[in-house]
Amino acid sequence: MTGPERAMIRAEGLAKTFVLHTQGGAEIPVFRNVSLTVHAGEVVALHGPSGAGKSTLLRTLYANYRPDAGRVMVRHGEAEDDWVDLASAPPRAALALRRRTLGHVSQFLRVIPRVPTLDVVAEPLVALGEEVGAARARAGALLSRLNIPERLWPLAPATFSGGEQQRVNVARGFVAPRPILLLDEPTASLDLANRDIVVALIAEACAAGAALVGIFHDPAVREALDARLFTLTARDTCS
Ligand SMILES: Nc1ncnc2c1ncn2[C@@H]1O[C@H](COP(=O)(O)OP(=O)(O)O)[C@@H](O)[C@H]1O
Ligand SMILES: [Mg+2]
Numbered sequence: 001m002t003g004p005e006r007a008m009i010r011a012e013g014l015a016k017t018f019v020l021h022t023q024g025g026a027e028i029p030v031f032r033n034v035s036l037t038v039h040a041g042e043v044v045a046l047h048g049p050s051g052a053g054k055s056t057l058l059r060t061l062y063a064n065y066r067p068d069a070g071r072v073m074v075r076h077g078e079a080e081d082d083w084v085d086l087a088s089a090p091p092r093a094a095l096a097l098r099r100r101t102l103g104h105v106s107q108f109l110r111v112i113p114r115v116p117t118l119d120v121v122a123e124p125l126v127a128l129g130e131e132v133g134a135a136r137a138r139a140g141a142l143l144s145r146l147n148i149p150e151r152l153w154p155l156a157p158a159t160f161s162g163g164e165q166q167r168v169n170v171a172r173g174f175v176a177p178r179p180i181l182l183l184d185e186p187t188a189s190l191d192l193a194n195r196d197i198v199v200a201l202i203a204e205a206c207a208a209g210a211a212l213v214g215i216f217h218d219p220a221v222r223e224a225l226d227a228r229l230f231t232l233t234a235r236d237t238c239s
Contacts, residue, residue, distance in 0.1 A: 004132035006040040008180050008211035014070035019131045030056045038211040043225045046215050048232035054194045054215045058182050060103045063094045076101050082098040105173035107184040109165040124176040142171040199224050
């Protein structure tokens with residue numbers, strides 16, 4: 001079953017406050033009591049002004065941040081009751097979950113020095129056991145589709161333009177099919193033509209049954225994806 005009724009990720013009562021230990025323990029409450037369920041084949045857009053906590057929520061869903069309260073239940077495996085609480089999972093379980101189930105496209109590419117672009121993109125497939133040649137072929141196809149010229153593939157992306165790095169990041173995020181995808185402004189620094197290609201990739205993943213949670217500043221992108229809005233209001237979110 002891949003219909004819209006199949007819940008894939010379920011945040012329950014999440015709360016996050018940052019404590020700045022280097023600044024006298026100052027506390028920055030970001031959100032509390034956030035609950036959100038995303039189904040297969042659905043796009044949810046985190047919405048709200050800058051500083052509302054959208055990126056923090058997305059990183060909490062990915063277990064980059066541990067919430068102060070609440071759970072991040074992720075469907076992991078085929079059985080109806082195969083759910084893992086990512087927020088309390090041990091690191092090894094969280095990594096396995098990311099490899100197979102939960103993809104994340106960060107706002108900025110974290111460049112690994114000296115690794116060629118083609119391998120940066122192919123790596124998630126290789127980590128899943130795909131043969132290197134086949135993984136590179138798939139990575140190359142995706143880079144071509146995203147208009148990254150072949151002469152750049154052997155180079156590390158450190159010197160690429162912002163828009164090129166973002167497209168490499170998107171390619172890396174989409175190269176392995178994952179049932180849940182988290183996207184932090186994947187089209188922010190792209191021209192319209194490339195924006196539309198990324199929108200098409202997202203729509204295809206969604207049509208294939210993925211559950212997507214994203215931050216999309218461009219209203220045209222939210223509209224094209226028929227995204228359901230999940231609104232965060234600064235400092236105090238219940239929804
Ligand atoms: N790692 C961090 N440490 C301390 N404060 C943070 C950190 N990340 C974000 N914040 C603070 O949390 C709030 C929400 O930030 P963020 O989630 O980036 O908002 P948005 O993505 O909606 O613009 C902001 O006030 C920001 O300064
Ligand atoms: Mg942000």
